[in-house]
Amino acid sequence: MTDAEKLALIWDERAITKTMLNFGRALDTGDWPLYRSTFTDLVLIDFKRLTSFEEIQVDADDWTRFAELILSPVRRHHVFTNFDISVDGDKAFAIVYMTARHWKSSDLGASEYNQHGWYDVYFTRVDQEWKINRIKHDFQWVSGNNGMFDMTEPKLAENMKIVFCDANRAAAIASLGL
Template sequence: MSTAADNSEITALLYRYARAVDSKDWELYRSVFTDDATIDYSSAGQAVGTRDEIVDWFAANFGVIPWSMHYITNIEVLKQDAETATVRAMFYNPMQLPGMAAQSSCGGYYHHELRRTPDGWRSSSLREEMVWFVGGRSHADA
Protein backbone atom coordinates (compact mmCIF):
# COMPACT_ATOMS: atom_id res chain seq x y z
CA MET A 1 0.00 0.00 0.00
CA SER A 2 1.25 3.44 -0.91
CA THR A 3 1.99 5.77 1.98
CA ALA A 4 1.88 9.56 1.96
CA ALA A 5 5.68 9.61 2.27
CA ASP A 6 6.05 7.26 -0.72
CA ASN A 7 3.60 9.33 -2.78
CA SER A 8 5.53 12.50 -1.97
CA GLU A 9 8.88 10.93 -2.88
CA ILE A 10 7.49 9.47 -6.12
CA THR A 11 6.00 12.82 -7.11
CA ALA A 12 9.32 14.55 -6.38
CA LEU A 13 11.12 11.95 -8.53
CA LEU A 14 8.86 12.67 -11.52
CA TYR A 15 9.26 16.41 -11.06
CA ARG A 16 13.05 15.93 -10.93
CA TYR A 17 12.80 14.06 -14.24
CA ALA A 18 11.02 17.04 -15.83
CA ARG A 19 13.54 19.53 -14.45
CA ALA A 20 16.45 17.40 -15.67
CA VAL A 21 15.12 17.18 -19.24
CA ASP A 22 14.13 20.85 -19.47
CA SER A 23 17.41 22.10 -18.01
CA LYS A 24 19.39 19.55 -20.05
CA ASP A 25 21.06 18.36 -16.84
CA TRP A 26 21.96 14.82 -17.82
CA GLU A 27 23.57 13.92 -14.50
CA LEU A 28 20.34 14.90 -12.75
CA TYR A 29 18.47 12.82 -15.35
CA ARG A 30 20.69 9.82 -14.49
CA SER A 31 19.74 10.25 -10.82
CA VAL A 32 16.08 9.54 -11.62
CA PHE A 33 16.87 6.02 -12.87
CA THR A 34 18.47 2.83 -11.64
CA ASP A 35 21.79 1.91 -13.26
CA ASP A 36 20.10 -0.86 -15.27
CA ALA A 37 17.03 1.14 -16.32
CA THR A 38 15.49 0.85 -19.77
CA ILE A 39 13.83 3.86 -21.39
CA ASP A 40 11.48 3.87 -24.38
CA TYR A 41 10.61 7.06 -26.27
CA SER A 42 9.59 5.15 -29.42
CA SER A 43 5.99 6.42 -29.42
CA ALA A 44 7.45 9.85 -30.22
CA GLY A 45 9.72 8.36 -32.88
CA GLN A 46 12.74 8.75 -30.62
CA ALA A 47 15.32 6.56 -28.90
CA VAL A 48 14.96 3.33 -26.94
CA GLY A 49 17.79 2.07 -24.76
CA THR A 50 19.54 1.87 -21.43
CA ARG A 51 19.78 4.86 -19.14
CA ASP A 52 23.32 5.64 -20.33
CA GLU A 53 22.42 5.20 -24.02
CA ILE A 54 19.50 7.61 -23.59
CA VAL A 55 21.70 10.14 -21.77
CA ASP A 56 24.16 9.99 -24.69
CA TRP A 57 21.28 10.38 -27.16
CA PHE A 58 19.85 13.39 -25.27
CA ALA A 59 23.28 15.02 -24.98
CA ALA A 60 23.79 14.66 -28.74
CA ASN A 61 20.29 15.61 -29.90
CA PHE A 62 18.27 17.60 -27.36
CA GLY A 63 20.55 20.64 -27.31
CA VAL A 64 19.02 21.92 -30.58
CA ILE A 65 15.66 22.46 -28.86
CA PRO A 66 15.78 26.06 -27.61
CA TRP A 67 13.40 25.38 -24.72
CA SER A 68 10.91 22.89 -23.35
CA MET A 69 8.78 22.90 -20.23
CA HIS A 70 7.39 19.57 -19.05
CA TYR A 71 4.36 19.60 -16.78
CA ILE A 72 3.70 16.27 -15.04
CA THR A 73 0.24 15.78 -13.54
CA ASN A 74 -2.30 13.14 -12.49
CA ILE A 75 0.37 10.95 -10.89
CA GLU A 76 -1.17 7.59 -10.02
CA VAL A 77 0.49 4.79 -8.10
CA LEU A 78 -1.30 1.88 -9.74
CA LYS A 79 0.39 -0.89 -7.81
CA GLN A 80 2.91 -0.89 -4.98
CA ASP A 81 4.58 -3.24 -2.56
CA ALA A 82 7.50 -2.64 -0.20
CA GLU A 83 10.12 -2.63 -2.97
CA THR A 84 8.39 -1.79 -6.28
CA ALA A 85 5.72 0.49 -7.68
CA THR A 86 3.94 0.94 -11.00
CA VAL A 87 3.21 4.58 -11.75
CA ARG A 88 1.35 6.37 -14.54
CA ALA A 89 1.45 10.12 -14.96
CA MET A 90 0.22 12.55 -17.61
CA PHE A 91 2.55 15.02 -19.26
CA TYR A 92 2.05 18.26 -21.18
CA ASN A 93 5.13 19.62 -22.88
CA PRO A 94 5.16 22.98 -24.65
CA MET A 95 8.43 23.56 -26.51
CA GLN A 96 10.13 25.49 -29.26
CA LEU A 97 11.49 23.34 -32.03
CA PRO A 98 14.61 24.42 -33.93
CA GLY A 99 13.92 26.76 -36.83
CA MET A 100 10.30 27.40 -35.83
CA ALA A 101 9.02 30.64 -34.36
CA ALA A 102 5.71 29.21 -33.13
CA GLN A 103 5.39 27.06 -30.04
CA SER A 104 4.80 23.34 -30.43
CA SER A 105 3.41 21.05 -27.76
CA CYS A 106 2.69 17.43 -27.03
CA GLY A 107 1.07 15.35 -24.35
CA GLY A 108 0.60 11.83 -23.18
CA TYR A 109 1.52 9.44 -20.41
CA TYR A 110 4.66 8.30 -18.67
CA HIS A 111 4.60 4.69 -17.50
CA HIS A 112 7.23 4.03 -14.83
CA GLU A 113 8.25 0.87 -13.04
CA LEU A 114 9.92 2.07 -9.84
CA ARG A 115 12.23 0.30 -7.45
CA ARG A 116 13.05 1.33 -3.89
CA THR A 117 16.83 1.78 -3.56
CA PRO A 118 19.07 2.90 -0.67
CA ASP A 119 18.79 6.39 -2.23
CA GLY A 120 15.00 6.28 -2.44
CA TRP A 121 12.60 5.49 -5.29
CA ARG A 122 14.19 5.24 -8.76
CA SER A 123 12.73 4.34 -12.13
CA SER A 124 13.90 1.01 -13.52
CA SER A 125 11.73 1.38 -16.63
CA LEU A 126 10.13 4.33 -18.39
CA ARG A 127 7.86 4.06 -21.39
CA GLU A 128 6.54 7.28 -22.88
CA GLU A 129 3.11 7.05 -24.53
CA MET A 130 2.73 10.05 -26.83
CA VAL A 131 -0.98 10.77 -27.34
CA TRP A 132 -0.88 14.02 -29.32
CA PHE A 133 1.52 16.52 -30.90
CA VAL A 134 0.69 19.91 -32.43
CA GLY A 135 2.81 22.53 -34.13
CA GLY A 136 5.48 20.24 -35.51
CA ARG A 137 7.13 20.44 -38.87
CA SER A 138 5.34 18.97 -41.83
CA HIS A 139 7.17 16.52 -44.08
CA ALA A 140 7.43 19.33 -46.65
CA ASP A 141 9.45 21.41 -44.16
CA ALA A 142 11.99 18.68 -43.44
Protein backbone atom coordinates (compact mmCIF):
# COMPACT_ATOMS: atom_id res chain seq x y z
CA MET A 1 0.00 0.00 0.00
CA THR A 2 1.44 3.38 -0.98
CA ASP A 3 1.60 6.33 1.38
CA ALA A 4 -1.18 8.03 -0.62
CA GLU A 5 -3.39 4.93 -0.28
CA LYS A 6 -2.68 4.77 3.45
CA LEU A 7 -3.58 8.43 3.84
CA ALA A 8 -6.80 7.96 1.86
CA LEU A 9 -7.73 4.99 4.05
CA ILE A 10 -7.08 6.97 7.24
CA TRP A 11 -9.16 9.84 5.86
CA ASP A 12 -12.06 7.49 5.01
CA GLU A 13 -11.91 5.81 8.42
CA ARG A 14 -11.96 9.24 10.08
CA ALA A 15 -14.94 10.36 7.99
CA ILE A 16 -16.83 7.14 8.82
CA THR A 17 -16.05 7.58 12.51
CA LYS A 18 -17.33 11.17 12.29
CA THR A 19 -20.59 9.95 10.72
CA MET A 20 -21.10 7.57 13.64
CA LEU A 21 -20.21 10.24 16.18
CA ASN A 22 -22.73 12.59 14.52
CA PHE A 23 -25.30 9.77 14.66
CA GLY A 24 -24.81 9.37 18.42
CA ARG A 25 -24.45 13.05 19.26
CA ALA A 26 -27.63 13.85 17.31
CA LEU A 27 -29.52 11.17 19.25
CA ASP A 28 -28.33 12.65 22.53
CA THR A 29 -28.99 16.29 21.70
CA GLY A 30 -32.16 15.83 19.66
CA ASP A 31 -30.54 17.33 16.57
CA TRP A 32 -32.83 15.47 14.18
CA PRO A 33 -31.56 17.17 10.99
CA LEU A 34 -28.03 16.05 11.92
CA TYR A 35 -29.31 12.53 12.67
CA ARG A 36 -31.07 12.43 9.29
CA SER A 37 -27.89 13.60 7.55
CA THR A 38 -26.09 10.40 8.58
CA PHE A 39 -28.34 8.22 6.36
CA THR A 40 -28.88 7.57 2.68
CA ASP A 41 -32.41 8.42 1.52
CA LEU A 42 -33.49 4.79 1.87
CA VAL A 43 -31.95 2.86 4.73
CA LEU A 44 -32.08 -0.75 5.86
CA ILE A 45 -32.83 -0.92 9.59
CA ASP A 46 -32.52 -4.02 11.77
CA PHE A 47 -33.49 -3.11 15.31
CA LYS A 48 -35.27 -6.43 15.91
CA ARG A 49 -33.69 -7.01 19.34
CA LEU A 50 -35.08 -3.65 20.42
CA THR A 51 -38.39 -3.42 18.53
CA SER A 52 -39.20 -7.09 17.77
CA PHE A 53 -39.80 -6.11 14.11
CA GLU A 54 -37.90 -7.76 11.25
CA GLU A 55 -35.43 -5.74 9.18
CA ILE A 56 -37.04 -3.03 7.07
CA GLN A 57 -36.07 -0.70 4.27
CA VAL A 58 -37.47 2.69 5.14
CA ASP A 59 -37.34 6.30 4.05
CA ALA A 60 -34.72 7.97 6.27
CA ASP A 61 -37.11 10.84 7.03
CA ASP A 62 -39.65 8.37 8.46
CA TRP A 63 -36.92 6.62 10.48
CA THR A 64 -35.69 9.94 11.83
CA ARG A 65 -39.23 10.84 12.89
CA PHE A 66 -39.49 7.47 14.68
CA ALA A 67 -36.24 8.16 16.57
CA GLU A 68 -37.46 11.63 17.49
CA LEU A 69 -40.83 10.39 18.76
CA ILE A 70 -39.49 7.46 20.78
CA LEU A 71 -36.45 9.21 22.25
CA SER A 72 -37.59 12.80 22.88
CA PRO A 73 -39.44 11.93 26.12
CA VAL A 74 -36.25 10.50 27.68
CA ARG A 75 -32.77 11.82 28.36
CA ARG A 76 -30.13 9.82 26.53
CA HIS A 77 -26.39 9.33 26.36
CA HIS A 78 -24.64 7.18 23.74
CA VAL A 79 -20.97 6.19 23.92
CA PHE A 80 -19.23 4.51 20.99
CA THR A 81 -15.94 2.58 21.17
CA ASN A 82 -13.98 -0.21 19.47
CA PHE A 83 -14.47 1.06 15.92
CA ASP A 84 -13.53 -1.72 13.49
CA ILE A 85 -13.84 -0.24 9.99
CA SER A 86 -13.28 -1.92 6.62
CA VAL A 87 -13.30 0.23 3.49
CA ASP A 88 -13.74 -1.13 -0.04
CA GLY A 89 -13.92 1.69 -2.57
CA ASP A 90 -17.18 3.58 -2.02
CA LYS A 91 -18.55 0.97 0.41
CA ALA A 92 -17.57 0.34 4.00
CA PHE A 93 -18.55 -1.77 6.99
CA ALA A 94 -18.01 -1.04 10.66
CA ILE A 95 -18.63 -2.75 13.95
CA VAL A 96 -19.05 -0.07 16.59
CA TYR A 97 -19.48 -0.93 20.26
CA MET A 98 -22.03 1.15 22.09
CA THR A 99 -23.47 1.85 25.47
CA ALA A 100 -26.81 3.63 25.28
CA ARG A 101 -28.16 5.09 28.49
CA HIS A 102 -31.70 6.41 28.82
CA TRP A 103 -33.31 8.18 31.78
CA LYS A 104 -36.84 9.30 32.53
CA SER A 105 -38.49 10.07 35.83
CA SER A 106 -40.90 7.23 36.51
CA ASP A 107 -43.13 5.90 39.24
CA LEU A 108 -43.50 2.58 37.37
CA GLY A 109 -40.08 1.11 38.04
CA ALA A 110 -36.48 2.09 37.46
CA SER A 111 -35.80 5.49 35.90
CA GLU A 112 -32.99 4.12 33.75
CA TYR A 113 -32.76 1.80 30.77
CA ASN A 114 -29.31 0.90 29.46
CA GLN A 115 -28.14 -1.11 26.47
CA HIS A 116 -24.65 -2.58 26.05
CA GLY A 117 -23.72 -3.95 22.65
CA TRP A 118 -22.80 -2.80 19.17
CA TYR A 119 -23.95 -1.67 15.76
CA ASP A 120 -23.14 -3.43 12.51
CA VAL A 121 -23.09 -0.50 10.09
CA TYR A 122 -22.86 -0.46 6.30
CA PHE A 123 -21.85 2.79 4.62
CA THR A 124 -21.83 4.12 1.10
CA ARG A 125 -20.09 7.21 -0.19
CA VAL A 126 -22.60 9.78 -1.47
CA ASP A 127 -21.27 13.05 -2.92
CA GLN A 128 -17.95 12.51 -1.13
CA GLU A 129 -19.67 11.93 2.25
CA TRP A 130 -20.06 8.60 4.06
CA LYS A 131 -23.70 7.76 4.77
CA ILE A 132 -25.29 4.84 6.62
CA ASN A 133 -27.29 2.69 4.21
CA ARG A 134 -27.82 -0.28 6.55
CA ILE A 135 -27.59 -0.59 10.31
CA LYS A 136 -28.18 -3.40 12.78
CA HIS A 137 -28.58 -2.59 16.45
CA ASP A 138 -27.57 -5.44 18.72
CA PHE A 139 -26.83 -5.76 22.39
CA GLN A 140 -25.31 -8.25 24.75
CA TRP A 141 -27.43 -7.17 27.71
CA VAL A 142 -29.78 -4.51 28.93
CA SER A 143 -30.57 -3.25 32.39
CA GLY A 144 -33.37 -1.16 33.77
CA ASN A 145 -36.88 -0.35 32.65
CA ASN A 146 -37.66 -0.26 28.92
CA GLY A 147 -41.27 0.46 29.93
CA MET A 148 -40.30 4.13 29.95
CA PHE A 149 -40.80 4.05 26.16
CA ASP A 150 -44.55 4.51 25.69
CA MET A 151 -45.33 2.67 22.45
CA THR A 152 -49.00 3.58 22.85
CA GLU A 153 -48.35 7.31 22.58
CA PRO A 154 -50.60 8.24 19.59
CA LYS A 155 -48.03 10.01 17.39
CA LEU A 156 -45.45 7.28 17.97
CA ALA A 157 -47.96 4.47 17.36
CA GLU A 158 -49.04 6.13 14.09
CA ASN A 159 -45.43 6.55 12.98
CA MET A 160 -44.66 2.92 13.80
CA LYS A 161 -47.41 1.84 11.40
CA ILE A 162 -45.58 3.72 8.65
CA VAL A 163 -42.04 2.62 9.57
CA PHE A 164 -42.66 -1.06 10.36
CA CYS A 165 -45.27 -1.76 7.65
CA ASP A 166 -45.26 -4.91 5.53
CA ALA A 167 -44.19 -2.94 2.44
CA ASN A 168 -40.99 -1.83 4.19
CA ARG A 169 -40.28 -5.42 5.24
CA ALA A 170 -40.86 -6.58 1.66
CA ALA A 171 -38.56 -3.82 0.37
CA ALA A 172 -35.82 -5.03 2.74
CA ILE A 173 -36.21 -8.60 1.56
CA ALA A 174 -36.01 -7.49 -2.07
CA SER A 175 -33.02 -5.22 -1.42
CA LEU A 176 -31.12 -7.98 0.34
CA GLY A 177 -32.10 -10.62 -2.22
CA LEU A 178 -33.62 -12.90 0.42
